[in-house]
Amino acid sequence: MITRFSVAMTSGVAQHLTDHLRRADGQEDCAFVLWRPSTGASRTTALLAEVVLPQEGERIVHGTVDFTSAYFLRAAALAAERGCGLGFIHSHPKGRGWQRLNAIDHEAEASFAAQTQVITGRPLVGLTFAGTDAGFGARIWQQQAPRRYAPTEAESVRVVGGRLMVTFNSRLVPVPPATNRQLRTVSAWGQTTQDDVARLHVGVVGCGSVGMLVVEALARTGIQNLSLFDFDTVEEVNLDRLLHAAIRDVHLHRAKARLAVRSARRAATATNFRAAPYELSVVEPAGFAAVADCDVIFSCVDRPWPRAVLNLLAYAHLIPVVDGGIAVDARGGRLRGAEWRAHIAAPGRACLECLGQYDPAHVQAERDGSLDDPAYITGLPADHPLRRKENVFVFSASAAAAQLNQFVTMTTAPGGIADTGAHLYHLTTATLERRVDGCERGCPYDGMLRALGDDAPVTVTGRHPAAEQARTARARAVRRWPLRARRAVDDLLHRFR
Structure with missing residues (x-):
């Protein structure tokens, strides 16, 4: 079970998503992405590797956006073929900074989390794009019980290239107090x-x-x-x-x-x-x-x-x-x-x-x-x-x-x-x-x-x-009790300096 999660992408992938999701008519849009895992000691990161744009007729834009089952199955099959996980991203045209799921978005992503796991062998990664400042929000859907999946929020989404840009989840990584x-x-x-x-x-x-x-x-x-x-x-x-x-x-x-x-x-x-x-x-x-x-x-x-x-x-x-x-x-x-x-x-x-x-x-x-x-x-x-x-x-x-x-x-x-x-x-x-x-x-x-x-x-x-x-060599040296005592005293004095 993944407990700490983040997302990363290159500036090229981020620009590709921005060009697609930031519409001139101000409506929402969506796309699927392929991702691969990067596993650290305590954090797993989903690396967005490729954008799978919708083909004609595969999504319906009407202020909000829906996608067809054919689009999902095509993207999921491509992910499985390439050994990747599947991610889904949709836009909030007037959003700014970290974007969280509302009730409608939660229900939509939950509806295909299980299918994604079965087809690709990896959890669904959900993302939301903020149209105002090109910020992101993200989560990973993991199985909690039979036929029940729940999202674990990401700590951050980083865009890497010429510039490093990171959108932080302030609930998990709070803004530091001013000093x-x-x-x-x-x-x-x-x-x-x-x-x-x-x-x-x-x-x-x-x-x-x-x-x-x-x-x-x-x-x-x-x-x-x-x-x-x-x-x-x-x-x-x-x-x-x-x-x-x-x-x-x-x-x-x-x-x-x-x-x-x-x-x-x-x-x-x-x-x-x-x-x-x-x-x-x-x-x-x-x-x-x-x-x-x-x-x-x-x-x-x-x-x-x-x-x-x-x-x-x-x-x-x-x-x-x-x-x-x-x-x-x-x-x-x-x-x-x-x-x-x-x-x-x-x-x-x-x-x-x-x-x-x-x-x-x-x-x-x-x-x-x-x-x-x-x-x-x-x-x-x-x-x-x-x-x-x-x-x-x-x-x-x-x-x-x-x-x-x-x-x-x-x-x-x-x-x-x-x-x-x-x-x-x-x-x-x-x-x-x-x-x-x-x-x-x-x-x-x-x-x-x-x-x-x-x-x-x-x-x-x-x-x-x-x-x-x-x-x-260090462990052998500090086995001697006089050295251990001197180090303990030095550490204690340091705390009071």
Whole structure:
């Protein structure tokens, strides 16, 4: 039984529906859609993959709208043939924002919920389109008893592409209380935008030098719900770049994810703030499922395998990924140059593989364990990307700011512009390169894999020995009672700071 539910679609599908449902004569209209599931740890999302428009005579418009049984059976048969679920959407021409079922609509959808389940093997997804502002409402019809189906309301409907637009169900995801702690932020883009941005569930994958700065900024901006992923432990070599890390965190063998949560709670301006630590890699099945519950993901990792996983989530599961990176040229022990990049992986934009953010051959090498083998790394050329570890806190701050700017642009569309392309900044020349085109011809991510969700024909997760070893080492260290006592005292003192 699905208890948490949402809907997602590309901006192309949303535009197709808008063009059909927003009629010049102001009357209601309807259409069927095909959907595929995307299953997270606690939330299931229906990914709208295709619109099945009515043919002549298959629906009757008379102020309200009805459809024929022939239209339903044609759409249901097509869904079954393609292994999809069936959805039905109708319009409220004067509606605005989240749309709920009225009694007539409830009765209409209930009348074919059972048939949909029998024909397609998946529950009926119902949607309502708001004609005034192109908002949506959604629900999924599940069997409660023999011959009785009831709707479970969705939490949100997100439209993903150049811009991220989310319609929230305010009964399940309430508008956050206004607070003086966000006055300057709200003055920049208005209360309505703040309410929408704050309700996004944001994941940050990698709580290192860039990720920790991103977490700090999101918490101060008023994001209410953060999921923070990192399996690693704070080490002494991190202290020149890791915000809020101190030598005591090294001595206490503190997990980076837990340090990030502690820092986020201290910085948060939201009244109802939640931050969850995940001492997992997103390449592990549990980590993948947890990050699939997010609406947006920040990629703050430098390894190829997690980047490949996040690339799949961006296109197959329609979760935008804000990615970036830093490269420092320190040949001969001198700073010769540095560059940092930021971009968003989402349908209609270039994917991480096409941007050169990872090499598929290196993904397999990491899955085989080669990238955690010192002998393998030593055998690579000195200037190989997998060997280069140079970084400076200032460069991390610049990279984090670049990624955050991409996030702000995608969610707020300043001046009506939400997609400014992929950015690459060169320190030595103070120049910015932009790439505005999409994926290379034949790329599967923004092609055959788009919106496939759980049905994507690739397995990207697996065991991650390095993550397992890091967790085991921490668990072994904290078995010693003096360390447990010191950590308990440190946590207690932190609560009173």
